[in-house]
Amino acid sequence: MVKPIEFNLFAPYNKGAVLIGSFSDWEEIPMKRGEDGYFRTSVELEDGTYKYKFRVQSNSWFFEPEQWVDVTDPYATDIDELSGKDDSVVRIKDGERIVDTYVWKHDDKPLPADHELVIYELHVGDFSGGEDDPYARGKYKHVIEKLDYLCELGINAIELMPLKEYPGDYSWGYNPRHFFATESSYGSTEGLKKLVDECHNRGIRVIIDGIYNHSEASAPLTQIDHDYWYHHSPRDPDNNWGPEFNYEHYDEKLDIFPARKFIGETIRFWVSEYHIDGIRFDAARQIANYDFMHWIVQEAKKTAGTKPFYNVAEHIPETTSITNVDGPMDGCWHDSFYHCILEHICGDTFDLERLKDVIDCKRQGFLGATNVVNYLTNHDHNHIMAELGDRQILDEEAFKRARLGAAILMTAVGVPLIWMGEEFGEYKPKQQESAKIDWTLLGHDLNRNLSKYYSGLINLRKNNHALYTEKIDFIHENPEAKVLAYSRWNDEGSRVVVVANFSDNFLADYHIPNFPESGTWHEWTGDYDVESGDDGIRTDIGSYEAKVFVWQ
Secondary structure, eight states: OEEEEEEEEEOOTTTOEEEEOOOOOOOOEEEEEEETTTEEEEEEEEEEEEEEEEEOOOOTTSTTTTOOOEEOOOSSEEETTTTTSOEEEEEEETTTSOOOOOOOOOOOOOOOOOOGGGEEEHHHHHHOOOOSSSOOSSHHHHHHTTTHHHHHTTOOOOEEEEOESSSSOOOOOOOOOOEEEEGGGGGGHHHHHHHHHHHHTOOOOOEEEESSOOTTTTTEEEEHHHHHOSSSSOGGGOOOOOBBBBBTTTTTTBOOOOOHHHHHHHHHHHOOOOHEEEEEETTTHHHHHHHHHHHHHHHHHHHTSSSEEEEEEEESSOOOOGTTTOOOOOOOOOOOHHHHHHHTTSSSOOOEEEEEEHSSSGGGGGTTSSEEEEEEETSOOOOOHHHHHTTTTOOHHHHHHHHHHHHHHHHHHEEEEEEGGGGGOOOOOSSSSSOOOOGGGGGGGHHHHHHHHHHHHHHHHHHHHGSSOOOEEEEEEEEEEEEEEEEOOOSSSSSSEEEOOSSSSSSEEEEEEEOOEEEEEEETTEEEEEEEEETTTEEEETTTTEEEEEOO
C-alpha cells in the first residue's frame, strides 16, 4: 500500500527548508511554508522504515547567515545513532506513521495514590549488571527482570533517570538531544512500553525524570533558530548544562510561546505514548517560571486523564512556594531532609530544631504529606555507606546508622524515595561513569538484613496509615541525651511512635513520659510488646538506634 506521508518542520522565520531521506537517495525534496510557520511536503511511501533529515537555512548566530545545515527532525521518535549522523527514523504501517506496534495489556490495573508512594530511583544503565555473571546488562528488559525484587521490597513507584536520546551510549541523561526519542542504548520503544506495562501489572507507578530547563548543545532546535527557543546565553553561568529554554519569549505574529509549545508537545507525547504516571522536573529553580510550570503540570494531568499523576520539582534549595496553595507542583525534592539526617546519623552535629523541621515539613511551611519527597541520598549524592566510610564508621556500626536513617525516612512526614542499592548498603561513591550496583552484596548477612529492615519498614507504612498523613507530634525531647521521640497518627486510630537516639551511648531503661495512649504497644524493630501506663514507657535504646512502637 502506497500512501502520501506528510513531513513537516516548524521553522517560522527560516528562509528555506528541504527534506532529504533514504526514500529519495538523499536527494532534496522541496518544502513549502504555510502561514502557521510549518514547512510541509508529502512523499508517497510504502509500509516500512525510512531514514530522513531536514536541510534548513539556519538562523542560529553561530552559523554563517542563512547557511544550509542538516538537522534531525526535532519530533523524531526514533534516531539512528549508530550511523554517527543522528538520522531521524520513521516507521510506516498501514499507510500511517507509527512509533511501534506495542499492545498495552495492563492499563486497567489499579495504581497507588500519591500519598501511598514509596519511590525507588534508578538508572536503567546501572541498575542491573553487577550480578555474578558475564553478560552485559543495562536495558529496559533487565529492569523488568528485577521488578519482582522491587515488589518484595515493597516499592510501588519507580523513578527512572532521564530516558531521552542523548549522545553516545552512557550518560545520566541530563544532556537530552532528542526530546521525542528514547535512549537507544536501553532498548527499543517497545522495550520501554513493556517495562511500564509490567510495572503497572504489579501496581507500580512509573515516574520519569524530565529535563525541561535545557537541552544538549547540538539538539536540533539549537541548529534551526537558536534564539527562537532558547536564551541567547546562560542566565546563571555557574549552573548551566546547555542551551536554556526561554519560556518568556512570545511570538506575537503566531500568538505562541515557542519553547512552551515544544515542551508541551513533548510532555503530552510521553504521557500518552508511554503511559507514565508522573514527572520529576529537573532544575526547576533554573527554569524559574511558575506560569510555565503551572501550565505544563495541567497539560500533563489533562493528558493522563483520570489516573493519578505526580508532578515533583527538583527545586534546590527547596522552597514551599513551588508546592503550596499557589505553587505549580504537587511535591518537591526535600533536600534539607537529606543534609540534616545525613549529618545526624554520621554524628557530625546534633540540632533538635533542625531535626524537627525536616521530620515535620509543616514546620518549614509545607502543607501536606505529598508536598515533599524525602531521601537519605539520590543520584547526586554519595551513598550513606560511602559517607560513613569517609568518617571511618564501618561494618556493623555503619549498618546500624543506616537503619536509623531508614527508620526516620519511612516515618517522617512526606513521600520516601530510595536511591538504587541504598536499601542493601551499596557503598560506591557517586560518579558520572558507569557504576553498576553490586548485587553480590546481598550475599552478605549485614547487607541482606538491611534490605529486610527496609522491606519491613515499607510494609509498616502500608499497614499503618498514620504514616500517610501530615499528622505528627513531638512527644519527647532530650538535648543532653540526644533523644527525640515523635508520634504519627490518623483519625482512624492508627498510631506509631518513633524514639531515636542520636548518641554514642546505650541508654538503659530510658524513660519516655507522655506516651499518646495507655495500653499495649508493639515494638517493631525487636518484635516485642510493651505496656504504656500513665507515666509512659521505659525501654533500652542502643546508640544510634530508633525504636518504632506500633499501637495494637
